[in-house]
Amino acid sequence: MKSHLIPAAIGVSLVLALSACASDGESKGDNGSSADGDIVFGQLIGVSGDYAPFTPPANAAAEIAVEEINAAGGVLGKQVKLVIEDNRSTVDGAVAGFSKLTTVSNITVLGGMESDGQVALFDQIHQRELPNICPSCGTTFLDDKGGKFSFRITASDSDAGIIVAQVMRDANVKKLAMIVQNTEGASGPAEVAQEAFERAGGEVTSVSIEPGASSYNSEVANAFKSKPEALYLAAGVEAGLPILREIDRRGYDVPIFVSPDLITDEIAKVPNADQISAALTAFDTESPAYKSFAERFRAKTGGEPESGMYDANAYDQFIIHALAIEAAKSTKGADIAGKIIDVASAPGKKVYSFEEGKAALEAGEDIDFEGASSSLDLNEFGNLMSPLLSVLTIQNGAWVPGEQVEVDPSLRG
Amino acid sequence: MISIEFLTTIATLAFVYAMANQLLNIEAGWGGMWDLGIAGLIAVGAYSYVLLTTATDAYTPGLGLPVLVGMLGAGVITGLVALVIGWPALRLRGEYFLITTFAFAEILRQLIIINRDLTGGTFGLTSVTKPLEAEFTFEAYPYVRLVLAIVLTGVIWMICSRIATSSYGASLRAARDNEPLAMAMGKSIKTLRLSTYAFVGLLAGLFVGPAYAWFLGALVPSIFTSSLTFTIWAGLVIGGIGSRFGPILGALTLTAVSELVRLIEVSPQHANWLSAVHPLLVGVLLIAVLRWRPDGLLSERATFARLRRRYAPQRSSTGHMPRSHHHLRESGYERPNYLRLGDHRGLQDVRWPQGVA
Numbered sequence A: 001m002k003s004h005l006i007p008a009a010i011g012v013s014l015v016l017a018l019s020a021c022a023s024d025g026e027s028k029g030d031n032g033s034s035a036d037g038d039i040v041f042g043q044l045i046g047v048s049g050d051y052a053p054f055t056p057p058a059n060a061a062a063e064i065a066v067e068e069i070n071a072a073g074g075v076l077g078k079q080v081k082l083v084i085e086d087n088r089s090t091v092d093g094a095v096a097g098f099s100k101l102t103t104v105s106n107i108t109v110l111g112g113m114e115s116d117g118q119v120a121l122f123d124q125i126h127q128r129e130l131p132n133i134c135p136s137c138g139t140t141f142l143d144d145k146g147g148k149f150s151f152r153i154t155a156s157d158s159d160a161g162i163i164v165a166q167v168m169r170d171a172n173v174k175k176l177a178m179i180v181q182n183t184e185g186a187s188g189p190a191e192v193a194q195e196a197f198e199r200a201g202g203e204v205t206s207v208s209i210e211p212g213a214s215s216y217n218s219e220v221a222n223a224f225k226s227k228p229e230a231l232y233l234a235a236g237v238e239a240g241l242p243i244l245r246e247i248d249r250r251g252y253d254v255p256i257f258v259s260p261d262l263i264t265d266e267i268a269k270v271p272n273a274d275q276i277s278a279a280l281t282a283f284d285t286e287s288p289a290y291k292s293f294a295e296r297f298r299a300k301t302g303g304e305p306e307s308g309m310y311d312a313n314a315y316d317q318f319i320i321h322a323l324a325i326e327a328a329k330s331t332k333g334a335d336i337a338g339k340i341i342d343v344a345s346a347p348g349k350k351v352y353s354f355e356e357g358k359a360a361l362e363a364g365e366d367i368d369f370e371g372a373s374s375s376l377d378l379n380e381f382g383n384l385m386s387p388l389l390s391v392l393t394i395q396n397g398a399w400v401p402g403e404q405v406e407v408d409p410s411l412r413g
Numbered sequence B: 001m002i003s004i005e006f007l008t009t010i011a012t013l014a015f016v017y018a019m020a021n022q023l024l025n026i027e028a029g030w031g032g033m034w035d036l037g038i039a040g041l042i043a044v045g046a047y048s049y050v051l052l053t054t055a056t057d058a059y060t061p062g063l064g065l066p067v068l069v070g071m072l073g074a075g076v077i078t079g080l081v082a083l084v085i086g087w088p089a090l091r092l093r094g095e096y097f098l099i100t101t102f103a104f105a106e107i108l109r110q111l112i113i114i115n116r117d118l119t120g121g122t123f124g125l126t127s128v129t130k131p132l133e134a135e136f137t138f139e140a141y142p143y144v145r146l147v148l149a150i151v152l153t154g155v156i157w158m159i160c161s162r163i164a165t166s167s168y169g170a171s172l173r174a175a176r177d178n179e180p181l182a183m184a185m186g187k188s189i190k191t192l193r194l195s196t197y198a199f200v201g202l203l204a205g206l207f208v209g210p211a212y213a214w215f216l217g218a219l220v221p222s223i224f225t226s227s228l229t230f231t232i233w234a235g236l237v238i239g240g241i242g243s244r245f246g247p248i249l250g251a252l253t254l255t256a257v258s259e260l261v262r263l264i265e266v267s268p269q270h271a272n273w274l275s276a277v278h279p280l281l282v283g284v285l286l287i288a289v290l291r292w293r294p295d296g297l298l299s300e301r302a303t304f305a306r307l308r309r310r311y312a313p314q315r316s317s318t319g320h321m322p323r324s325h326h327h328l329r330e331s332g333y334e335r336p337n338y339l340r341l342g343d344h345r346g347l348q349d350v351r352w353p354q355g356v357a
Helices: A005-023 A052-071 A091-103 A115-128 A157-170 A184-199 A217-224 A237-250 A288-301 A311-328 A333-344 A354-362 B004-030 B038-053 B067-089 B094-114 B141-164 B167-177 B179-184 B189-216 B226-239 B246-263 B268-292 B300-311 B323-330 B345-349
Strands: A039-045 A080-086 A109-111 A132-134 A150-152 A175-181 A203-209 A230-234 A256-258 A276-281 A349-351 A367-369 A389-395 A398-405
Touching: A039 A052, A039 A091, A039 A311, A052 A080, A052 A288, A052 A311, A052 A354, A052 B268, A080 A091, A080 A311, A080 B268, A091 A115, A091 B004, A091 B189, A091 B246, A109 A311, A115 A132, A115 A150, A132 A311, A157 A184, A157 A230, A157 A256, A157 A276, A157 A389, A157 A398, A175 A184, A175 A217, A184 A203, A184 A230, A203 A217, A217 A237, A230 A237, A237 A256, A276 A398, A288 A311, A311 A333, A311 A354, A311 A367, A333 A367, A349 A354, A354 A367, B004 B038, B004 B141, B004 B167, B004 B189, B004 B226, B004 B246, B038 B067, B038 B094, B038 B189, B038 B226, B067 B094, B067 B189, B094 B226, B141 B167, B141 B189, B141 B300, B167 B179, B167 B189, B179 B189, B226 B246, B226 B268, B246 B268
Parallel strands: A039 A080, A039 A109, A109 A132, A132 A150, A175 A203, A175 A230, A230 A256, A256 A276, A349 A367
Antiparallel strands: A276 A389, A389 A398
16 A cells, blocks of 8 residues: 555545535534425335335325325425435435435435334434434334434334234233244334233243245244244244245144234235234224325325335324424424424314314414324324224235224233 | 535445455455355444443443444454354365355354344344544534544555565465465465454454444344345455455445435436336446456456566666565565466466566
8 A cells, every 4th residue: 555545535535524514504403495495305215125015105105295285385385395215224225315315305304214224313313403203113212212303103113012912812822932033123022022921921932033034944833833822923024925824834723913014915815814913003094184195095006005004104204294394384303393292292173184284373273183094192202102003804815904902001011 | 416425425335345345355355265254244343342332321231442442342352253253164165165154144143133132132232332423513423434434444455455465465365276385385274264364354343343333323133134245245346356456446336336326316206216226237337347347347467467566676776676675575575486386377377576586
């Protein structure tokens, strides 16, 4: 190496740094707008990679929200522009995508991340004072850390895990087998479920799996070795499908409770679908916000909103952001973030669309946005106060919401 | 519009990959040890660093050591892990070694997942101590992080250059090209390879793991899958296996192609199409390089031809040996005897410094 190269490289980067410091006008919390004057909403999401199946409906829902906002005159008199950035379902992709959204696209608010990226970017979100609502993050990391700039409008993995134990306990299951994929989204709820079920006096046999294996025969055999009365399968579709087919091939006729990631059309068509059930944050299908959203979602995608795909949540996140900007009368991150809980939660006039909320705010009223995914009342940590979960079963090749369940506090640790 | 801060972020990632590429080049390019477990070593380095430096009262507590101590500790731990892996794995050759290292990397990842109390399991480690972070504003820190990544890449480059011009490096390449002849020279190939593998582990823990953790801001096991190994391999193949500057060039090229595609603005309806462009571009780049530059953008042959020119003796009027010749001799560089035998195609292709004959 010729020693002159390193100082030269360092010098170049220092010059770059200094010039960038001088030229980058963006400062903390002063989230601006695009070159054409629009306010930019960023959606950082796994367009490619493991989370890709979830993304098309989530993006369609986000577009519906932005169309609704713009149709009502935009926010603060400006049109809203949606920028979708692919995090490639990886952490380094999330870091790079976040950098692009914040420094190139100059976003005002951020939505759409998954748990891994949310955790990795949590500090940066706070440093930049960037309002962020996650429509699909279950990570327990946010249970007591959010509420300032990061918010979540879906159930925590803690609740998702407890509801598994609760349903099993209520069905008088004493021996439960678990097949759990080694990813945070799957193993997080499973660990909570195991602890809660054992606390309730049950016995658990757990088998870990990796996605992408050519066969899961031995894992299925191991899980059923203890002759369980029920099975909890926490996995993605890639692993979940072959496991369910193997269970069917072996003729194991026990109730199977699956994780939210498996609430998909493909799973609904497996031969043993009648054994399968799941719990998920429920959509309040009677809500005017849901009905209006569902109609537009059907028109845009040709399909029904699915709670397992978090599409109504993806819609709600941007309506809340827009209402918070209207309430704050500012595009500064801290101002917007300070209004998110206010516009989403009681007390206030119940509103079911951006237009209604904007009108009420202009009239000087407090509002409580009732979203398409739920009532969206948030606690001090930016989490749903009482996530409504419903038990879903498969009927005629489709997931059908059944009874709605509230978490039993006695099962919490 | 291009943002310098965005380019800085991408450049930082590129230089982290450049560090890893250079280490892979030592063992695979020069040592002939085709390692598919490099992601596992980086994982050990990254986790060790974070656990050594994280505060004792964090969600997953660490030891709260200073950054430099954490880096040194991570280097030692990863070096020892590499030694333990290398001991059985290096008894195997070719594809068997490749499969074994791949398996060990997966085992390491599973151990990280299983030991939840220590590593946070699939939840991961959410607090990463970064050097000099407190001294700069968050707006300035990406540039500081880039400088650190460039400096560490430069340090590894110097180490690699030293190896390239040393008898150690020559022995390594000799063992790769003709193991029986290298053994006939009196070299202990087993020790040579094991020490190289452990040395690569040490550098992975000392530099690559910490730098990757600084970039990511949090660690989860899913980061260290085989896709990381393949990204590093792709960069090395593009840059040129065995070349000195090729691993760096490969990492910069691959990362630029992968990440700068983000600057293309498309409507939300076409986000899927843009995402499909990323793997397409990487694939096209790999195909183009393999078609027109099968040795990579920079080749090993060119690297060592340059070294030959640099160190070739130029007869002085005084008849004294040139300074460069002295330098090589002092550094222990000797032309291996097997080079005179030349009965192996790979060796015939290698153009060694004539001046050190």
